[in-house]
Amino acid sequence: MPDTLTFIEQNLGRFRSELYDFLRIPSVSAKSEHDGDTRAAAEWLAEKLASAGLTSEVIDTEGHPVVLGEWRGAGPAAPTVLIYGHYDVQPPEPLELWTSPPFEPTERNGRVYARGSADDKGQLYMHAKALEACLAADGTLPINVIVLAEGEEEVGSPNLVPFVEQNAARLACDVVVISDSNMYAEGMPSVLFSLRGLAYFEIHVKGARGDLHSGQFGGPVVNPGNALAKIIASLHDADGRIAIDGFYDDVVEWDEETREQIRSLPFDIDAYRKELEVDALGGEKGWSTLEKLWIRPTCDVNGILSGYTGEGAKTVLPGRAMAKVSFRLVPNQHPDRVKPLLEAHLGKVTPAGVTVELVELHGGRPWKAKVEQRLMDAASSALEEAYGAPAVLQGEGGSIPIVVDFEEKLKAPALLVGFALPGCNLHAPDEWFSLDSFEKGIGALARLYGRLG
Amino acid sequence: MPDTLTFIEQNLGRFRSELYDFLRIPSVSAKSEHDGDTRAAAEWLAEKLASAGLTSEVIDTEGHPVVLGEWRGAGPAAPTVLIYGHYDVQPPEPLELWTSPPFEPTERNGRVYARGSADDKGQLYMHAKALEACLAADGTLPINVIVLAEGEEEVGSPNLVPFVEQNAARLACDVVVISDSNMYAEGMPSVLFSLRGLAYFEIHVKGARGDLHSGQFGGPVVNPGNALAKIIASLHDADGRIAIDGFYDDVVEWDEETREQIRSLPFDIDAYRKELEVDALGGEKGWSTLEKLWIRPTCDVNGILSGYTGEGAKTVLPGRAMAKVSFRLVPNQHPDRVKPLLEAHLGKVTPAGVTVELVELHGGRPWKAKVEQRLMDAASSALEEAYGAPAVLQGEGGSIPIVVDFEEKLKAPALLVGFALPGCNLHAPDEWFSLDSFEKGIGALARLYGRLG
Numbered sequence: 079m080p081d082t083l084t085f086i087e088q089n090l091g092r093f094r095s096e097l098y099d100f101l102r103i104p105s106v107s108a109k110s111e112h113d114g115d116t117r118a119a120a121e122w123l124a125e126k127l128a129s130a131g132l133t134s135e136v137i138d139t140e141g142h143p144v145v146l147g148e149w150r151g152a153g154p155a156a157p158t159v160l161i162y163g164h165y166d167v168q169p170p171e172p173l174e175l176w177t178s179p180p181f182e183p184t185e186r187n188g189r190v191y192a193r194g195s196a197d198d199k200g201q202l203y204m205h206a207k208a209l210e211a212c213l214a215a216d217g218t219l220p221i222n223v224i225v226l227a228e229g230e231e232e233v234g235s236p237n238l239v240p241f242v243e244q245n246a247a248r249l250a251c252d253v254v255v256i257s258d259s260n261m262y263a264e265g266m267p268s269v270l271f272s273l274r275g276l277a278y279f280e281i282h283v284k285g286a287r288g289d290l291h292s293g294q295f296g297g298p299v300v301n302p303g304n305a306l307a308k309i310i311a312s313l314h315d316a317d318g319r320i321a322i323d324g325f326y327d328d329v330v331e332w333d334e335e336t337r338e339q340i341r342s343l344p345f346d347i348d349a350y351r352k353e354l355e356v357d358a359l360g361g362e363k364g365w366s367t368l369e370k371l372w373i374r375p376t377c378d379v380n381g382i383l384s385g386y387t388g389e390g391a392k393t394v395l396p397g398r399a400m401a402k403v404s405f406r407l408v409p410n411q412h413p414d415r416v417k418p419l420l421e422a423h424l425g426k427v428t429p430a431g432v433t434v435e436l437v438e439l440h441g442g443r444p445w446k447a448k449v450e451q452r453l454m455d456a457a458s459s460a461l462e463e464a465y466g467a468p469a470v471l472q473g474e475g476g477s478i479p480i481v482v483d484f485e486e487k488l489k490a491p492a493l494l495v496g497f498a499l500p501g502c503n504l505h506a507p508d509e510w511f512s513l514d515s516f517e518k519g520i521g522a523l524a525r526l527y528g529r530l531g
Numbered sequence: 532m533p534d535t536l537t538f539i540e541q542n543l544g545r546f547r548s549e550l551y552d553f554l555r556i557p558s559v560s561a562k563s564e565h566d567g568d569t570r571a572a573a574e575w576l577a578e579k580l581a582s583a584g585l586t587s588e589v590i591d592t593e594g595h596p597v598v599l600g601e602w603r604g605a606g607p608a609a610p611t612v613l614i615y616g617h618y619d620v621q622p623p624e625p626l627e628l629w630t631s632p633p634f635e636p637t638e639r640n641g642r643v644y645a646r647g648s649a650d651d652k653g654q655l656y657m658h659a660k661a662l663e664a665c666l667a668a669d670g671t672l673p674i675n676v677i678v679l680a681e682g683e684e685e686v687g688s689p690n691l692v693p694f695v696e697q698n699a700a701r702l703a704c705d706v707v708v709i710s711d712s713n714m715y716a717e718g719m720p721s722v723l724f725s726l727r728g729l730a731y732f733e734i735h736v737k738g739a740r741g742d743l744h745s746g747q748f749g750g751p752v753v754n755p756g757n758a759l760a761k762i763i764a765s766l767h768d769a770d771g772r773i774a775i776d777g778f779y780d781d782v783v784e785w786d787e788e789t790r791e792q793i794r795s796l797p798f799d800i801d802a803y804r805k806e807l808e809v810d811a812l813g814g815e816k817g818w819s820t821l822e823k824l825w826i827r828p829t830c831d832v833n834g835i836l837s838g839y840t841g842e843g844a845k846t847v848l849p850g851r852a853m854a855k856v857s858f859r860l861v862p863n864q865h866p867d868r869v870k871p872l873l874e875a876h877l878g879k880v881t882p883a884g885v886t887v888e889l890v891e892l893h894g895g896r897p898w899k900a901k902v903e904q905r906l907m908d909a910a911s912s913a914l915e916e917a918y919g920a921p922a923v924l925q926g927e928g929g930s931i932p933i934v935v936d937f938e939e940k941l942k943a944p945a946l947l948v949g950f951a952l953p954g955c956n957l958h959a960p961d962e963w964f965s966l967d968s969f970e971k972g973i974g975a976l977a978r979l980y981g982r983l984g
Contacts, residue, residue: 108843108844110842169843260747274746287808293859293928297827299809299814303833303854304830354748355740356752359751360752361751367750370751371748380844380845380849381840381845381849382760385833385834386834387834388562392622392834393731393929394958396833430810474746475746475749477846505845
């Protein structure tokens with residue numbers, strides 16, 4: 079281990095500089111204009127895995143390619159660890175809110191700012207560098223390693239499950255390790271006990287044949303903008319609960335041990351509020367903030383567009399209105415159950431005079447940790463050694479839909495260890511990653527590989 | 532008169548071709564990038580008034596200029612008629628919904644399609660050509676004429692009232708004639724008995740410090756998109772009435788004669804619905820469609836924008852949401868009364884965790900005709916002769932805020948005679964004007980000038 083840690087220390091400057099090259103590639107999977115960039119990111123990563131000592135391939139799918147790296151030098155008797163991450167990123171818009179350009183990594187105050195720095199290129203690349211360090215310093219590893227990096231995580235991983243199914247034998251493993259989440263706080267490394275799922279929709283409301291003059295038609299003509307507002311408002315009741323019949327049917331009651339675990343974490347609600355620059359918090363009555371974030375479902379507008387939104391006062395009665403609305407789900411909700419429930423709700427609340435169309439953009443199942451205590455302990459001690467502080471168990475409000483699929487298809491439990499920090503602006507302007515975490519995390523992962531052996 | 536009508540017939544091709552030149556100038560007053568075009572339209576018009584035989588000037592204001600044309604050859608004993616119109620146009624967006632480009636006038640099925648063809652360049656230019664015909668054919672007119680064309684009607688005429696006040700002596704007149712409205716139906720020329728007013732706002736909702744990840748923050752953080760939907764939904768009650776306390780306080784009860792006048796007009800609700808391509812109509816319970824359009828107020832979303840509205844599923848919890856919301860007002864509501872009522876309402880319905888800012892973009896007062904019967908009859912007979920059908924009295928759902936100001940500042944009643952046809956896509960893609968109306972309307976206006984003498 080000492081040699082590995084020394085190697086990391088000595089090569090840290092190069093590791094960072096390589097990461098910045100990775101971050102410069104605008105691999106925005108949601109936008110077809112970036113398809114070439116997304117492929118370039120895959121090829122770049124495959125080359126780096128190869129130079130770290132793994133065999134590597136870029137494998138085509140019907141969408142963006144999968145990068146597969148393998149090192150099987152530990153032999154068939156040793157355990158096999160599959161490391162999963164993604165090399166695609168969220169769209170960077172709105173660009174004008176970035177302090178430095180999203181695809182020009184910029185260091186400020188011990189952080190690197192760039193789209194993908196935290197989610198997930200930074201964390202994925204820490205695994206690549208930890209593997210390189212172990213193989214370079216020791217020449218070997220006590221585990222077989224498969225690195226599986228996809229380019230479609232931000233668009234719902236449409237081609238990853240088929241890929242895993244078709245390559246199940248090659249991907250067979252004992253545990254899946256994923257670093258695509260946050261630590262609970264700076265200096266408090268964490269292992270996850272849950273993830274929320276996702277059901278993401280577009281609601282399209284159609285009114286008259288086209289945009290109309292709001293004076294000449296306003297009154298008898300039902301306005302799709304007003305109708306959409308009414309529809310969205312109907313999705314919550316006065317207590318902040320989701321007012322869709324049957325929505326909570328599959329929500330599990332969490333055990334008292336987990337809720338006690340949540341209560342035991344330090345949480346300063348005033349600091350949280352202030353950091354967000356809001357006067358008050360909201361959400362579902364009767365639950366704490368951490369519970370609202372981790373173990374309760376949500377319904378959020380992600381976008382709304384109708385009519386004229388430019389400069390000045392255009393007196394138009396719009397012909398259309400659209401909202402992107404998504405639900406974060408908790409165990410044991412299933413995204414496939416949400417669409418019919420929402421459709422039935424829309425049928426009840428949509429006013430006469432407009433029509434509504436519901437389009438499902440993507441979904442992902444929530445997850446509860448099933449990993450055995452021995453592996454949890456291995457992760458905890460690796461983190462504690464690297465960070466000098468005990469690891470905590472926490473939930474995660476975001477979604478990594480593929481986790482449930484990995485567990486089902488590969489019959490191996492998932493271990494989720496994340497290194498981003500709260501407030502790192504995931505999916506938002508000025509996304510950043512801590513340079514200290516980049517260094518300590520590589521050390522923690524190198525230790526983890528040793529302990530999983 | 533026969534000479535004038537012959538002149539119109541003989542010069543109709545040129546009149547059209549000149550109108551198309553006028554329509555080619557993208558004088559979009561709301562967009563500063565078109566300031567040069569807006570001025571070019573003013574200069575073009577002034578030149579055409581001069582060649583029609585009027586003296587003309589382009590007069591600067593703090594915004595877009597005013598065009599003033601004058602012909603005072605009838606002498607001080609003759610009545611003076613002020614003709615008002617506007618040479619600015621609404622923004623043409625969304626461009627992709629236009630069949631032919633908005634600033635390339637295109638003839639199809641007896642119509643010319645272009646932004647401004649109906650509102651108001653086409654109608655304003657009919658006055659210019661009727662004046663030219665009278666002066667060319669007879670060498671004189673029985674009335675003095677002032678043509679006042681502004682370039683800010685579509686942005687609320689911020690500089691016209693000061694202009695009228697500063698030039699009240701020069702603009703002194705006996706009647707103000709305005710053609711910026713519709714006929715009741717094809718072949719049914721009309722004079723207006725009312726206009727609705729307008730109070731136009733932007734509602735800005737601010738949530739957290741910026742856009743957030745909907746998974747990492749969804750739940751406790753109040754979503755400005757959801758909050759805005761709740762606010763907009765709260766503006767109407769279940770009966771389609773506006774649910775703002777005090778909003779109806781100043782609405783006049785209309786006399787039975789006017790309501791009977793409205794009821795007497797032919798109106799095919801199924802044809803109306805079908806033409807709009809909607810299954811049902813809505814609006815305030817207890818009123819007919821024409822009443823909802825003419826004598827009842829409205830509250831319409833003109834635009835909404837929040838979060839991510841591009842391709843794909845971005846899981847963002849937006850930091851901001853904005854709606855353009857406007858109210859059509861009826862006599863005797865006043866736009867200045869609406870803002871404090873709406874502000875008080877927002878104070879009651881805005882959820883904790885977001886802040887709201889109300890910005891008034893512009894307002895205009897509603898109007899009830901006060902013109903004496905003699906002038907009304909002059910208009911009716913001029914229209915009947917030109918169209919071969921009796922003129923009807925009708926209301927108008929749109930707003931021409933300056934009408935009330937003219938009456939107050941110039942102490943002269945307004946006579947509103949419009950030539951656009953219902954369904955002409957005012958403020959919408961594929962705006963059009965009937966070529967038949969362009970011809971007949973010029974004849975009707977030439978006759979009207981004669982009768983006003």
